[in-house]
Amino acid sequence: MKRESTGIKKVDALIEGGFPISSVIGLSGPPGIGKSIFSLHFMLEGARKNQKCVYINLEEPKENIDNMIEEFEFKEEFLSFVKSKKIIIKCYDHSEFEKIYNNFFEKLIEEKVQRLVIDSFNVFFTSFFASKEIPTEVTISKMIHKTIGMLRKQGMATLLLLEKNKESYNIPYLVDGIIELDYLDLGTIERRLFISKMRWTDQYKESVPFEIGKKGIIVQDAS
Amino acid sequence: MTDNLKDFLFRKLFAPQVIIINQPGVIISKTTQKYGKSSSKRRMLFVFEDVCVAIQNALIKKTGETNTSSFYYKMGKDVGFYYMILSGTKKISSFLVETVIKYIFYTLSTVGQTFGEQVTIDVKKKYLCLKGYDNIISRKTKNISFFAGFSSGIFSYLLNENIEAKIITSDNEKKYTVIELSKINPFFYLPNVETIKKFIGNYEQNFPKPSKFRDVSSYKDLLKHKKIQIEEKGKNKLFGYSLLFTEVGFLALLVRYHLDNKYEKLLQNAIVSENMKIFEKITISKEKKDRLKFISSSLSALGWGIVEFNLYNDRIICNIKDCSMYEDFLYFQTYSIKGGLQTALKKEVTVKKYHFAGPNSAKIEYSL
Numbered sequence: 001m002k003r004e005s006t007g008i009k010k011v012d013a014l015i016e017g018g019f020p021i022s023s024v025i026g027l028s029g030p031p032g033i034g035k036s037i038f039s040l041h042f043m044l045e046g047a048r049k050n051q052k053c054v055y056i057n058l059e060e061p062k063e064n065i066d067n068m069i070e071e072f073e074f075k076e077e078f079l080s081f082v083k084s085k086k087i088i089i090k091c092y093d094h095s096e097f098e099k100i101y102n103n104f105f106e107k108l109i110e111e112k113v114q115r116l117v118i119d120s121f122n123v124f125f126t127s128f129f130a131s132k133e134i135p136t137e138v139t140i141s142k143m144i145h146k147t148i149g150m151l152r153k154q155g156m157a158t159l160l161l162l163e164k165n166k167e168s169y170n171i172p173y174l175v176d177g178i179i180e181l182d183y184l185d186l187g188t189i190e191r192r193l194f195i196s197k198m199r200w201t202d203q204y205k206e207s208v209p210f211e212i213g214k215k216g217i218i219v220q221d222a223s
Numbered sequence: 224m225t226d227n228l229k230d231f232l233f234r235k236l237f238a239p240q241v242i243i244i245n246q247p248g249v250i251i252s253k254t255t256q257k258y259g260k261s262s263s264k265r266r267m268l269f270v271f272e273d274v275c276v277a278i279q280n281a282l283i284k285k286t287g288e289t290n291t292s293s294f295y296y297k298m299g300k301d302v303g304f305y306y307m308i309l310s311g312t313k314k315i316s317s318f319l320v321e322t323v324i325k326y327i328f329y330t331l332s333t334v335g336q337t338f339g340e341q342v343t344i345d346v347k348k349k350y351l352c353l354k355g356y357d358n359i360i361s362r363k364t365k366n367i368s369f370f371a372g373f374s375s376g377i378f379s380y381l382l383n384e385n386i387e388a389k390i391i392t393s394d395n396e397k398k399y400t401v402i403e404l405s406k407i408n409p410f411f412y413l414p415n416v417e418t419i420k421k422f423i424g425n426y427e428q429n430f431p432k433p434s435k436f437r438d439v440s441s442y443k444d445l446l447k448h449k450k451i452q453i454e455e456k457g458k459n460k461l462f463g464y465s466l467l468f469t470e471v472g473f474l475a476l477l478v479r480y481h482l483d484n485k486y487e488k489l490l491q492n493a494i495v496s497e498n499m500k501i502f503e504k505i506t507i508s509k510e511k512k513d514r515l516k517f518i519s520s521s522l523s524a525l526g527w528g529i530v531e532f533n534l535y536n537d538r539i540i541c542n543i544k545d546c547s548m549y550e551d552f553l554y555f556q557t558y559s560i561k562g563g564l565q566t567a568l569k570k571e572v573t574v575k576k577y578h579f580a581g582p583n584s585a586k587i588e589y590s591l
Contacts, residue, residue: 184440184448186520187506187513192448207447 001200004115004157007041010219011179014195014204019177022155023199024148026121026171028162029181033191034212035161036068038181039117041216042159044074046115047081053115054088054108058123062091073214105150113156121160121171141169148174172197181210193219241330243267246433247441248545250526252470254310263311265470266429266547268526269442272465274559276363277497278477281489283366296372296388297412298480302473303376304414308423309470312381320346320381327377328353334468335359335458338370338400349386351378351404359458359467362398371402376414378404387411422476429471431545431583439523439530461521462505475549482551491558498562506566514567518560527556528585539564539572541587542580553577557587564589 003018012018019025027035036057043053057065069075081087088111092100100107108116118124124147148171151158162171164182172178177198183191194207209220244251250267283291315323321344328339338355345351353374361367371388379385387408391401445451445461452460459466481490505521508514512534519530528546532539541560546553557577564572572589580586 182444182447184444184450184520185438185516186440186450187508187510187515187517190448194447207449 005045006038007043007045008038008217008219010208010221011193014208015177015198015201016203019157020198020200022152022157023176024151024158024160024174025177025179025198026160026162026175027179027181028164028172030164030183033181033183034210034217035181036065036119037072037212037216038179039119039159039161040069040072040074040078042157043087043115043117044078044081046157047078047086050086051114052086052088052112053081053117054090054111054113055117055119057089057091057119058093058097059120060091062089065089065091071214072216074216105154108156109154113154116151116156116158117161118158119161120163122163137169144169144171145174152176177201182207245441245443245526247439247444248523248526248529249431249433250442251430263309264430265309266526267468268471268474268547269459269461269466269468270474270525270559271461271497271501272359272363272467273501274494274497275360275467275477277493278481278490279360279364279366279369281493282486283364285486285489288366292366292368294480294484295366295369296375298476299369299372299374300376300379300412301372301414301419301480302369302476303373304380304416305376305419305423305472305476306373306470307377307380308416308419309426309472314383315381317346320344323381324351324378333457335456335465336370337456338367338402339374346382349382349384349406351386353400353402353404355400357398357456358400359465361400367400367402370400372412374402375404379413385410385413422479423472428548428582433545439520442524442526445521445524461525464501464505466525471547471549471552474555475547475551478551478554482554494555494558495562495565498559499566502563502566511568515564518563518567522556522560522563528583530560537591538575539568539589539591541589543585543587545583546579546585548579548583550579553579553585553587556585560587561589 002021003016004021005012005018006015027038029035039055043055046053055065069078072078078087082089160171160175178196180194180196181191182194183189191210191212192207193210195203204222206222208222211218211220242253244253252265252267254263254265279291279295282294324344325342328342332340332355336359338358338361339353340356341354343352351374358367358370361370367390371390375386375388386404386406387410388402388404389408391403392399442451446453450461454460459468478490481487502518506514506517508517515532515534519532522530528543531542531544533542543556546556554577557574561572561574568591570591572591575588575590577585577587
């Protein structure tokens with residue numbers, strides 16, 4: 001099976017070389033664990049392969065994303081891809097996103113996007129419904145099901161960032177894979193990455209430790 | 224009746240389904256069964272094996288092997304009755320006794336209590352023989368009396384007739400044990416069912432509504448982060464130290480027995496000193512507040528409730544939310560935490576007071 005590299009070699013090694021091609025992957029974890037940083041690696045890898053990458057953030061202003069990129073050694077390379085529009089970063093608030101939602105998928109096809117990150121997918125639908133009546137759980141679930149189906153159909157490698165402890169609407173069942181980032185605080189913080197699901201893949205079954213440093217996410221050897 | 228038919232009936236009509244509900248601070252084992260109550264819940268937790276070993280060894284040292292064996296046999300038998308009363312087991316048909324017995328001892332063997340790994344039973348003759356290897360606690364104390372008493376409690380309760388246990392072999396070198404229960408064993412002890420029911424009280428009060436704010440880990444988190452390892456026969460280890468998985472009442476009864484028999488000092492010293500040794504070895508943080516966080520997070524993950532500390536100049540307050548309501552278990556927690564605190568703070572602390580501050584909420588004050 002063809003695979004797309006995650007952008008982090010040691011994570012690729014845990015999933016037989018990368019995400020299955022055209023798959024929709026959930027990346028879940030508590031706030032501040034490193035989901036957005038993981039997505040930077042994902043986009044950087046795509047851009048290096050001459051793929052068009054789009055990052056959509058529905059919660060934070062662009063300045064925050066820019067500041068995040070500045071922290072890392074790969075910032076120059078990353079920003080060069082932003083300049084050449086290989087990587088597109090879009091930050092929307094509710095009202096802005098509502099306006100573009102209806103053409104969202106058409107735009108992705110038109111722009112020939114090959115890697116997509118949605119940060120966070122939990123607010124993706126609440127943004128859409130911001131000025132409309134509150135949807136039922138069934139409505140949201142149906143929309144999610146439809147959206148994931150459409151994303152898969154477009155042939156993009158998609159990373160959906162999911163906030164842990166927020167309503168999941170069965171998203172883990174609908175996506176092709178789930179990578180969980182989590183931490184344990186026993187006086188010292190230890191971060192771990194766990195691949196709880198990856199279709200068509202004999203994934204590594206245990207958790208692996210990781211840290212965040214100047215090079216971004218650094219996965220340690222399994223222990 | 225053939226074994227296959229018995230097993231079929233047991234599975235289809237009576238076989239309990241066990242679900243473990245695990246959240247930070249609270250571990251609940253929920254069993255649905257049809258031969259007793261429709262379902263029963265137990266408040267479970269983990270405790271370091273070495274603490275239980277230290278308590279038993281301290282008694283052996285103080286009073287001798289014979290007295291300790293008698294003490295623990297009676298306690299074990301009470302716990303056996305306690306276990307059966309909690310499960311809501313009423314009289315069951317004799318043709319199912321064998322299957323139920325095998326089920327109980329099999330279940331125990333999956334969590335390190337392997338004294339009944341091999342079961343030989345003749346219900347008509349009221350005979351039961353349990354063989355096991357490397358049973359938790361007794362493998363280190365070399366004293367299997369508690370488990371002998373426990374087996375007697377279970378068997379007697381199910382048969383509605385007092386059957387004592389005899390220890391045939393306790394091979395210290397190889398940790399191999401044989402316990403034989405038979406009508407011919409002379410009478411030793413009969414638990415008082417009413418006393419045990421009174422001890423249980425309102426068991427439902429041990430199941431709090433989950434607290435919303437939880438800044439601590441669960442057992443599942445420790446497992447996922449590889450701080451807990453599960454070895455053969457379900458032996459759990461936290462940072463290399465074996466854990467006993469038990470219902471909270473066992474520890475409460477352990478405390479109650481010691482207090483009633485005026486072994487309070489012995490109990491306190493054993494609990495405190497062993498916890499000090501363990502926490503000294505397993506705490507890696509250097510900063511005081513990180514060491515306190517380690518204690519609160521690890522004990523919470525072991526199902527002790529949500530443990531939090533507030534440190535002042537002259538005292539430290541420990542609040543435990545979602546705790547069990549056994550006062551005797553609160554005693555156990557108080558002195559266990561004292562051991563952890565003395566290691567974290569590198570000074571002696573004194574227990575000033577401990578009490579329930581509300582439903583499933585306890586407060587322990589230590590002076591520095």
